[in-house]
Amino acid sequence: MTESAPIVVFANFLSDLAVDLNEGEILTQWARQAPRKAWLLRPGDVLVTPVPLSREFLRYVYGLTGVPPESVAVVEVPPAGAVPLAHAVREAGLVEHIRALAGDRGAALLPTALDASAISFARDVGLTIHPYPTIEAAEAALKMTMLLNTKTGFRETAEQLGMRLPPGRVCPRPQTESVARELLREYERVVVKPDRSAGGHGMRFVSREEMSGWTGLPLDTVGGPEGMWVVEECLDVAESVSIQLEVTASTTHKLFSGAMRTSHGSFTGYASPLPPSCAHVADELEEWGTALGRHLADHGYAGPFGLDALVDADGVAYASESNIRRTATTTPHAMVTRLTAGSANPHPAWSVSKARTRDPMDFDGALARLRASRLAFDPERGEGMVLYADAPPDGRSWRYAVIARSAGDVEEQEAALAEVLAFEGG
Known part of the structure; x- marks a missing residue:
């Protein structure tokens, strides 16, 4: 962020923008990535997170970003089930605490997803929503934001804007089987996608041969019994x-x-x-x-x-x-840009990925391995590995970023990392 006014970073991964709230399990999985939002913090900022951040991870983030720990606040919100983060904040009685932390300094809310609950929360706390000048301006954008985070809304808009699309059709859930069978007369495989979904959640790939042996099309419960779906040629x-x-x-x-x-x-x-x-x-x-x-x-x-x-x-x-939101790559890119500014590598190649270690380890243990092998990020060179999302709950399912001078260097460092952290299959 470049503005001098403080930001309340609102990690509302639990949102109905990307998927329906009844998909609680996948939303909870996504929410475990909330620690990465710490890379956005600058002095005076507040992070509202649905999962705890370890002291070791925060010390690591502050060390690389140069942010004095006492200049920022992290508010951990207790779990409240598959409800928007704003609801969980209210249930935990944290609204006044966050209002006090934001103060009267002209703070703005930076939500992961611009949804109705985030807008309502910002209004309650007396914040604007970054980068909108007013709450009303953010609210006016909500209809289009919700529409273009659906597969059907995107297809209609993309066609209007002249984008090339895979051949396909939009239909309500009860018609997906007949539409799939019809398209499979022309194409060997189709992909069946629920309207509001992200990260591939709920998608189904179906071949002509598979469909011929079924009396019905097995689909996930995403979107409910009457939700809209898209059936497309599988390219x-x-x-x-x-x-x-x-x-x-x-x-x-x-x-x-x-x-x-x-x-x-x-x-x-x-x-x-x-x-x-x-x-x-x-x-x-x-x-x-x-x-x-x-x-x-x-x-x-x-x-x-x-x-x-x-x-x-x-x-x-x-x-x-x-x-139409902050995606899984928006914050990592901001982190990479921030960490390499002023370094010897101002235009880096980078990657983010995840892998499982053979044995569990804690954050300091993983970081110690990186430092001992000289793979840890070096601020002067602007290269190296960053453990950008804290230690995973199981100690094994690690997310990491690689920052290097070229795509080839990224691949080399990832291969070395697989050996140092003993990834499965590495």
Whole structure:
């Protein structure tokens, strides 16, 4: 953040923006990534988090960012089930505490997801919502934000804006089987996607052969019995890519682009910049993203957003979805930019990923291994490994970032990390 006014970083991963709130289990999993928001903190800021942050992790973050620990506040909100974070804050009786921490310094709320509960909370506490000038301006953007975080809303808008899309159809849940069977007459495989979902949650890949042996199409409960779904041709995908942009008062500008790491359609990591195999789609991605940004601006939206696409075996890009919110890569990118500013590596390549260690370890133990092997991030060189999301609850499922001078260096460091931390399969 560049503003002098303090920010209340509101890690509301529990939100109905990306998926329905009844998908409590996946939301709880996502909320475990809240510690990464500590990388955004500057003196005077407040972090409101649904999961605890270890003292060791906070000491590590403050050491790398140069933030005096006494100049920031971290408010840990006790779990309250599958409810928005604002509801959990109220249930825990923390509203007045957060209001006091924010003070009368013109603070703004920075939510992970702009949703109705975050807007209501900001109004209760007397905050604006970053980067909107007023609560009313943020509220005016909510309708378009909610729409374009759905698969159906995105397809309709993308078609209007001239983006290339995989062949497919939108339908209510009861019609997904008949639509899938119809499309499978033309295509070998289809992908069936619930309307409001993120990270691949609830997606189903179905082949012509599989469908011929079924009397019904087995789907997850995502979206309820009458929710909308999208059925599309399953492309022969060479790369899953994305571009992240930001809408400001005057323009839409690109922040970064890269390739997503996926497993069965689910997000597992990211590497930036785009690899040479699909670098040729960069201009088209930016063209699509800029058009979408203009559309968002016309409907009052401001802030970061992402546009995902698939690159097929012929090198052709197809837009797949939009994420009108802070994504799994927005904060890591901000962290990388912050840590490398003024270093010998001002334009780094970087990646974020996750892997399981063979044996559990605590945060200081993992960090000690990185430092002993000289893989830990070096602020002067602007390179190395960052344990950006605290120690995992099981001590084994680690998330990490790699910052290096080139994509090749990123791969080399990741290979070395797999050996040092003894990753499964490494």
